[in-house]
Amino acid sequence: MEIDEPFVTEWGNVLFPPFHTSCRCAVEYEEIENAVSRTEFADNTQQQRDFEEEGEKFREIQDKLSDIAGKVGNDLKSFASGEKLTSYDELPENITKPFEEGLKNADTNVKTLLEKEMKKVSYAIDKERIAYNRKWDYIKIKEDVSPSAMAHELFHRIDYKYGIIEKYDFKKTLQKDFDDILKKCVRDGSVEGYLLRKYSYMFEKRTKKGWEVFEKYRGISDMFSGLTIDKLNLGYGHKREYWLKDKMKLSKEAWSQYGSIFYRNDGEVTKVFKELFPSFYESAIMVTKELI
Ligand SMILES: [Zn+2]
Numbered sequence: 350m351e352i353d354e355p356f357v358t359e360w361g362n363v364l365f366p367p368f369h370t371s372c373r374c375a376v377e378y379e380e381i382e383n384a385v386s387r388t389e390f391a392d393n394t395q396q397q398r399d400f401e402e403e404g405e406k407f408r409e410i411q412d413k414l415s416d417i418a419g420k421v422g423n424d425l426k427s428f429a430s431g432e433k434l435t436s437y438d439e440l441p442e443n444i445t446k447p448f449e450e451g452l453k454n455a456d457t458n459v460k461t462l463l464e465k466e467m468k469k470v471s472y473a474i475d476k477e478r479i480a481y482n483r484k485w486d487y488i489k490i491k492e493d494v495s496p497s498a499m500a501h502e503l504f505h506r507i508d509y510k511y512g513i514i515e516k517y518d519f520k521k522t523l524q525k526d527f528d529d530i531l532k533k534c535v536r537d538g539s540v541e542g543y544l545l546r547k548y549s550y551m552f553e554k555r556t557k558k559g560w561e562v563f564e565k566y567r568g569i570s571d572m573f574s575g576l577t578i579d580k581l582n583l584g585y586g587h588k589r590e591y592w593l594k595d596k597m598k599l600s601k602e603a604w605s606q607y608g609s610i611f612y613r614n615d616g617e618v619t620k621v622f623k624e625l626f627p628s629f630y631e632s633a634i635m636v637t638k639e640l641i
């Protein structure tokens with residue numbers, strides 16, 4: 350926080366940090382350049398956005414169509430949706446090979462879940478975006494889709510199909526984890542300052558807009574964007590308007606980020622994820638195990 354900014358408490362604004370029972374926290378002044386939050390959004394994460402036009406009334410039709418096996422189902426849906434839909438097996442090898450290669454290294458539970466679900470959804474090759482379309486139950490992918498982006502969209506589909514976010518309140522565990530982070534970052538002056546100190550290796554460079562994490566930490570950056578309505582943006586994240594649109598967005602994106610992070614299963618990233626979001630991680634694993 351800024352040096353002259355008051356602390357907001359339930360009793361009003363105060364000039365010194367509120368005291369907690371048995372807490373000896375203090376505030377230390379530290380120069381942190383660019384600690385001011387960023388609101389701008391990197392264009393390349395647009396691909397991770399969902400379609401918004403879906404309607405509940407289509408769920409019934411979609412379920413029926415999903416039951417119709419293989420190509421017949423896709424032909425019907427192609428006709429209805431106006432897209433050329435294909436099955437997983439009909440996708441070009443330059444998409445399926447790297448994805449399957451990546452599965453070999455994925456976290457066991459995430460791997461099992463993805464293998465169970467990846468052939469149950471239709472796909473469409475699109476020039477512009479990567480997104481899950483709930484209305485017609487298909488994943489739009491670009492020719493050069495990254496395997497982890499595909500895993501991310503599959504997790505959105507799994508959420509929709511099994512009503513994960515409706516059933517489990519990830520928001521509570523995410524908020525708990527974030528509250529714990531806030532407690533730890535008092536002496537750093539900001540969450541960004543804390544992350545820069547404790548996880549300096551996460552950060553690639555500082556731009557005019559602030560610190561930016563390496564590409565593989567984008568999922569974590571997006572979760573901070575969601576937790577703070579994009580006040581804290583570490584280089585990648587959905588826009589403020591996106592988070593404000595629907596209060597479930599944070600849980601939905603966190604679930605899919607968990608899916609893509611543990612699909613990629615990079616030890617450095619999963620370590621940071623588990624340390625920063627231990628409660629959410631536990632609940633996401635529990636749900637994954639229930640689904641497999
Ligand atoms: Zn997403």
